[in-house]
Amino acid sequence: MLDPIIQLRRALHRRPELSGSETGTAREIARFFKPLKPDLLLEGLGGNGLAAVFSGKEVGPTVLLRCELDALPIQEDIEIDYQSTKDRVSHKCGHDGHMAILAAVGTELAAHRPVRGRVVLLYQPAEENGEGAAAVVKDPKFSEIKPHFAFASHNLPGFPLGQVVIRAGVFNCASRGMTVSLSGRTAHAAQPETGRSPAATMCHFINQLSALPPEIVAGNETAFATIVGARLGGKAFGTAPGNAKIWVTLRSETDITMSRLVRFAEQVANKSAREHGLMVDINFEDVFDATINSESAVDLVQRSIGTNSVIVPEKPFRWSEDFGRITAVSEGALFGIGAGTDIPDLHNPDYDFPEELIPVTTRLLLRVVDNALASEIAVKPFYCTRFTQSPRILNP
Ligand SMILES: [Zn+2]
Ligand SMILES: [Zn+2]
Numbered sequence: 001m002l003d004p005i006i007q008l009r010r011a012l013h014r015r016p017e018l019s020g021s022e023t024g025t026a027r028e029i030a031r032f033f034k035p036l037k038p039d040l041l042l043e044g045l046g047g048n049g050l051a052a053v054f055s056g057k058e059v060g061p062t063v064l065l066r067c068e069l070d071a072l073p074i075q076e077d078i079e080i081d082y083q084s085t086k087d088r089v090s091h092k093c094g095h096d097g098h099m100a101i102l103a104a105v106g107t108e109l110a111a112h113r114p115v116r117g118r119v120v121l122l123y124q125p126a127e128e129n130g131e132g133a134a135a136v137v138k139d140p141k142f143s144e145i146k147p148h149f150a151f152a153s154h155n156l157p158g159f160p161l162g163q164v165v166i167r168a169g170v171f172n173c174a175s176r177g178m179t180v181s182l183s184g185r186t187a188h189a190a191q192p193e194t195g196r197s198p199a200a201t202m203c204h205f206i207n208q209l210s211a212l213p214p215e216i217v218a219g220n221e222t223a224f225a226t227i228v229g230a231r232l233g234g235k236a237f238g239t240a241p242g243n244a245k246i247w248v249t250l251r252s253e254t255d256i257t258m259s260r261l262v263r264f265a266e267q268v269a270n271k272s273a274r275e276h277g278l279m280v281d282i283n284f285e286d287v288f289d290a291t292i293n294s295e296s297a298v299d300l301v302q303r304s305i306g307t308n309s310v311i312v313p314e315k316p317f318r319w320s321e322d323f324g325r326i327t328a329v330s331e332g333a334l335f336g337i338g339a340g341t342d343i344p345d346l347h348n349p350d351y352d353f354p355e356e357l358i359p360v361t362t363r364l365l366l367r368v369v370d371n372a373l374a375s376e377i378a379v380k381p382f383y384c385t386r387f388t389q390s391p392r393i394l395n396p
Contacts, residue, residue, distance in 0.1 A: 005107070006355060008032055009100035010082035013353075016071030016089045016096070019126035022048040025069045025099075029123050032103055036110035039118070042144065046135030048125040051145050053118055054109040056373070060117025063372040064147035064330070065105060065365055066323060067098035068127035077349035093346050094155040094339070097353030099123060101153075104362040105369070117373040120145045130176075130288040133325035149297055149372040150332035152323045153361055155353060157345050159338030162360040165311045166335035168298040172291040173222065174258040175251040175320040180205060180269045181281040186233075186242035198244035201272040202232055208268045209248055216260050222315060223252035223261060253316050255290050288320035289328070297333035300375070304367035319346075337361050 002010070008028070017025050026048040033041055033052045040053035048069060076083060076090035084090040091097075102121045109119055122145070126132030136142055156165055182202060187195025209225040217223040226249045233241025250265065252258045266282060273280035302310060323334045337357060344351040 005100050005104045005358060008103050009096050009353070009355065009358070012096040012099055013082050013091050014085050016084050016086055016091045017069070018073060018089060019070040019129040019131065020047060022069040022125050026050055026123070026125075029069070029099065029103075033106060036106055038106070038110070040144070042141050045122075045141055046125060046132060046137070046139045049132065049136050049139075050123040052106055052121045053145060054106070054113055054121075055118040056114035056116045058116035060114070060373055061148040061375060061377055062118050062120060062145065063369050064120040064122055064145065064150040064326070065102055065369070066122045066124050066150065066152040066326065067102045068093075068095040068132070069099065069123050069125045070095060070128050070132070072128060072347060074347065074349055078352060080352060090349075091353065092348065092351050093128065094351070094353035095127070097155060097355070097357060098153070100358050101361045101365065104358060105365050108362070108366060114369070114373050119369055119373070120147060127322055130286050130320070130322045133322040137325050137329055147330045147332075148377055149300065149375070150323075150326045150330045151297065151301065151365070151368055151372075152326075152334045153337050153365065154321070154334065155339040155346075155357055156336035157339045157343045157351065158341060159311065159336065161338055161340045161354065161356060162308075163311060163338030164301070164305050164308065164335060164364070165313060165338065166293070166298055166301055166333065167312050167316070168293050168295045170253050170290045170316040171293045171334050172288075172317050172319060172321040172324070173251050173253055174255050174290040175249055175286070175288045176258070176262070176284050177228075177286040178248050178250060178262075178265060179283045179285070180246045180248070181283075182244040182246075182269075182273060183279040183281075184242045184277065187240045189238050189240050192240035195240045195242060196277045197241050198273075198276070198278050199232055199241060201269070201276050201278055202230060202244045202246055204272045205246055205269055206230065209265060212261070212264070216257070216264050217252075218254075218257060221253045221257055222318065223257045225250050225261065225265065251318060251320075253290060258290075288322055289324040290316070291321045291324035291334050292327055293333040293335075294327065294331045297327075297331045300371050301333055301335055301368055304364060304371050337364070
């Protein structure tokens with residue numbers, strides 16, 4: 001008989017759901033938490049999100065731990081007995097493992113409620129497209145769980161199992177997807193000069209974005225653009241093209257450099273389009289701010305690690321995370337936990353979350369929670385619907 005946490009992780013792995021469609025996953029999580037009798041279970045948070053709250057009897061800080069509900073549009077490419085049952089959808093970022101870890105933390109908190117403060121276990125939707133954390137923070141229900149401290153861990157292939165990787169300041173780069181649509185006019189291929197082809201503008205844009213001018217990038221900051229796709233006209237040998245699309249991902253360490261990068265990319269597209277008599281339409285999606293870790297939250301994590309060494313990367317990770325939307329409204333830290341040095345990378349079709357990481361990360365998060373709940377910060381009393389003890393009034 002499998003441990004209930006492993007059972008949950010495998011059930012979630014079998015039925016992965018894409019960002020924004022995590023209804024079945026949310027139901028499964030609610031089903032797991034209801035018997036644990038959390039003091040509050042918020043559902044429909046920022047879409048399909050949930051939060052289970054475990055409260056202490058004494059006033060103290062609110063500490064939030066976050067995991068993610070969503071899977072990826074990737075065909076699973078390994079044979080396991082809990083294989084994804086969905087075509088071209090699978091948990092290739094390990095969010096199934098992250099959900100299991102918070103379920104294990106919840107099980108422990110249900111058996112041993114915190115003495116003071118409260119712990120919020122947030123199951124956030126739509127992390128992979130950058131929309132979920134923003135939607136959770138914008139949801140009016142978020143005011144009921146707004147934390148003093150927020151933490152999230154992400155498994156990291158390529159690092160020894162259980163190795164903590166953390167840094168103060170920027171942990172993950174900002175990034176955003178940009179679509180440039182160019183419209184001119186088709187012409188007979190024998191007389192291309194009578195039409196307006198977007199070919200020259202498309203090439204110019206790709207060249208300019210592939211080698212950014214130095215004034216865009218401050219100091220030794222990492223900032224670059226990756227052309228991820230482009231389409232011009234089609235296979236019609238008699239026709240000079242009238243339309244083009246370019247897809248590019250912009251990436252930078254800071255939000256301020258991202259603003260410069262966006263302005264530069266827009267200017268290049270607009271100027272060249274004007275010169276060639278083209279219409280231009282620009283759209284952004286998958287918008288991630290930089291994730292910035294606060295010194296105090298990083299310090300709490302470091303104090304919770306004990307004697308194990310910590311890796312402090314010199315530069316932020318290039319991949320993006322939307323947890324920055326949460327650390328923008330509270331003290332917080334996102335950190336990596338090594339998933340092993342010989343396992344496939346995140347988002348690869350043969351990646352599978354290593355289950356050995358569940359107890360290791362659970363123990364660490366419980367220590368982080370204990371240390372954060374013990375911090376002496378000014379907190380207002382909170383009110384919970386199932387608060388078991390009325391506040392005592394001294395010297396009435
Ligand atoms: Zn991912
Ligand atoms: Zn992820």
